[in-house]
Amino acid sequence: QRSRSTMEDSTGRPTKKTVAVVGGGLVGALNACFFAKRGFKVEVFETREDIRQAEVVKGRSINLALSHRGRQALNKVGIEDKIVSKGIPMNSRMIHSLSGTQSQIPYGKKGQFILSVDRANLNKELLTEAETYPNTNLNFDHKLQDWSAETGQMTFARSDGSTEQIKADLIVGCDGAFSALRKQFLRRSLFNYSQTYIPHGYMELTIPPINGEFAMKPNHLHIWPRNTFMMIALPNLDKTFTCTLFMPFEDFEKITTGDEVIDFFQKYFPDAIPLIGVDALKNDYFRLPGQAMVSIKCSPYHIGDKCVLMGDAAHAVVPFYGQGMNAGFEDCIVFGEIMDQLNEDFSAVLPEYSRVRVPDVHAIADLAMYNYIEMRAHVNSKWFLFRKHVDNLLHFLMPKTIVPLYTMVTFTRTRYHEAMDRWHWQDKREGGVGRISRGMQEAGSQAGGIRHSQVHWTL
Template structure:
């Protein structure tokens, strides 16, 4: 099979390589393989089904999974009450906690090629490199990007940190350069919708070190959450037996904390069981190492420009981290792109518009889902109604596995389109709520009737059968109306 678009592509940002074409990669940050500290955010990555499926297609799933720790449930740490678990899904379903810096270092050293897509029927893989470094990179610092048409190709002008420009002609440009994408800024000069929102919360990273015996300080196979309504602390396990903690809190609250003693006082009041795990002196000192970092949501449309430019990952759909789908949705972008490349025989004239048409609604949907999930994580998980509904959802999913799928399971453990997750979960919520209200009303009626019958010394057995029949008929009718 021959490709109608064989040629070079250029990637701006250390993101996914659109594979089996000659690739040039330009990265704005300094080489993270030569540092122990990652610039920008460092919240642990939570790899789930979508990301694993993408990596599996490239043959990298086992290598990546070896970097992580399985998290089967949330471990909730209430204030002054015992901890309890909320499973993520059915038995055997889990998220994978992966250290962001370690993953990126391995990807960029070539130990793992980050989503080099498998279009081997169309083209042959070639990554630009040098003799001492098997991975691709033209390290270009602090780059404003200028994009110009150049006949059938596109001209990319990049500014080096130490002066001078890099001019590069390429057939297709992929913007994988994150939430503050320089490539996307260029697209905003044309017919392009764009919106960004900073939520009022920021975050700080902390650490729970291993115990003196070199073991985990808490059970490791959970995502630990300290929900406190308007803010929360989370902790994800690492392979070195430590936990990466992240405090999410309104920026205004961060600004009020001026001294280590004030920080310690806050933690002793709202996260008291975390203090001995982190260490008082370490907490007082480490808290002020970096300022709180902002959290931004970006929505834009379309994700492409003609047959020459495409946006992937955070450059297309930056979101809050509260559904753990930033990495997974970015990887799924590349998987969808690969599927379209195969379907349209690597014809960028067809692939880029179709990628944008399919992916834009889903990018917007997962941004909305992620923001709503923050409310669930910091507040709803302490609600008895929420816990009850989780049980009901799990039971109904067990009884009707193809009809009732919990929203979290659809997002984390299937490839259901994010936009469809919203419509299906709204449908599920409606039918479950109506069924619960109907069942409650019938049971109240039964209780009143039963009381009246016992007062008259009449048998209530017919009433029991009648009530059971009403509940069954009502539920069946709702299922039939919604799903059939």
Template structure:
């Protein structure tokens, strides 16, 4: 893919933010021949023992893998670092477990370390002669009209001014680029903090240096209002993330209260984490907030663009934050080809194409929190999963479960939801037809077996009973 075009060598692009999306975007732009400058407020993470900032383990799927393949690093990441997760492993309060495969074909998502992937992408970016990396450059001011940026070194407080033909903000949910864009008219923006926080814990390798749980699963402890998940790491440990309302975090004020809470909700996790380690790690940290961000459009003229969390931060419950951000880079790259590199056309086309999908996955990520923490315990949810897989087996092209569309294809996110809604309507109509047939059958049977009064009474009871049985099913089949 390298060296696709040299026609853009006179166009300088500033990519602000050298995280996963920013470093990937720098690579794709370099392949197109642009003169790319990549700015990052932190030091080079490849030189640090500990990387500052938040880190929820990443679940890589088709959209992210496709983007990595585009710049030639997919195989090195998947083959040498990623751990396949082929199903959810549900941990019940009594300590028993049950596996729920992601789909009938045995497809899997991959547990990958954020730092490792970021380092691979940075190294790849630096391999291009037309990419220059600038670390310890925090964006402190920007003039979109003149395309001028002021950067400050967070250690020395020294400032310098740079210009670029195009500024791309890949600087996360609290984007400095977006903040400057908001000063201009016609940019819609909203953010939403959810009342739940998260905390990362750890299950170490067992005494033999092996995984303490079956490794090829995303382990989930669903508990209604809160939940815990665990993803496997290369060193045979598990990154455990505890999600729950802040008031619950705040109520766990002593080791004894914490252990009572875990004994009641996650008893099988206590020996896996270790009681002493659990107490130490929990009280050394605090519940951290999660935010959803929406804005539109994602561009200003032909001079400024937002990608990744800067445009559409989402809560982590569909595992699509990284995948969506990486797909942003693919969509932008595809439009460069389609519109012959004309940025005055490419940027508005990108906003128009990507915004419906980004908003759809932001909403879907929020909804999946309800599914993961509660519905996976529901017999109706499990029945719907089995029904979806059965219908997919019979009609593989026309009936595809929502999770399969989102995770194992590049179907636009908003179309995934539309197709799911059509499937729901089919199931609603089918369910009502079955219920209606049963009612008619009940009417005939009661008419033949008793008097008219008996018939009316039995028919009424039959309809009420059947209706009560159907309601939970009909409620659940409408859910994402």
């Protein structure tokens, strides 16, 4: 066992206080840059080996959708352009009907888009950026065993059986949805915690290039909505698409042979079979079982002036609003803004961070749950498509008064809970438009369109 002090930077000069970032994933690596830029001595501790040298990167691999909040955080540490240059713009949802026809639903105004980025590559870039700061040290193969909220003392175990102790002025927990750091929060009174597993799992498949080019139009997020389940596909720089099938676990379990896989896809995703390939589909479907998705809420995010949770450790959300990473990155911005306001006084900063951030990330957790229903079911509704056009028209005519919820969440830094409140307010304001629209819909229904009972009133 060994311990070390971290009160000097690599040049031997005294530094500000020591910050220990537990977790070297996306939010942890970005946080290291934020704290190092402020002059703190930063120690990052990651359980895994250095993914930049690993032959196989362990962990989740669902493609990420980088949007405004995340880009702003990257901009704060000067690497937005580098990351954006390695992403693929997605201007709209491309809806694949059962018959194989495709239709677009733009994400926002012309020029607004989200970016498909590779999780592993982004993580590598962030770790490399963190290492450029002389006051940052990356420690891999360090698994948190124990820590003290009173003293800031931590004990880490290594794969060779050794342990290491380190003391920090601030511990920042960025160690994911199943955070080891958060376990101590659970032992304390007045700490609220809940976790919800949704009954759907996910499975990843791949659409390879055709003759060296994308097999589908690349600048879209492709969606096959099928009411109780759906498949999406995001483009990659190597001209592949990563497909993710979201489906109830009981439906995954019903399919036990390769022929049953093909029968299932022939029934629900026929246009995807030649894109993925029959043999690949039969093999890849059984490579891994459906993976679980969890939504976690807790509060407060801090203990005293010694520890704070960020990213999935504080607020794991299901992936259906594309805001998990963006919300985690925005945590870094919000914490920095509060640090500026309160002169980096941790005893004041940490409780203020909890007060400000909790309602926002609870709101995006709820919106992510809601958006799953929208993505797998409502986008098939003619009423939904009509309402989207109405919203966009009203936003064009009254840009400061009517702003679509998706626009507020994805293309601004409007606080999440304020976006939700404004969404409800706008929905009431648009009641007159809704009544006119409903009348038009009912008239169309009588003329052979969809029945009113099939229509979802939703944004």
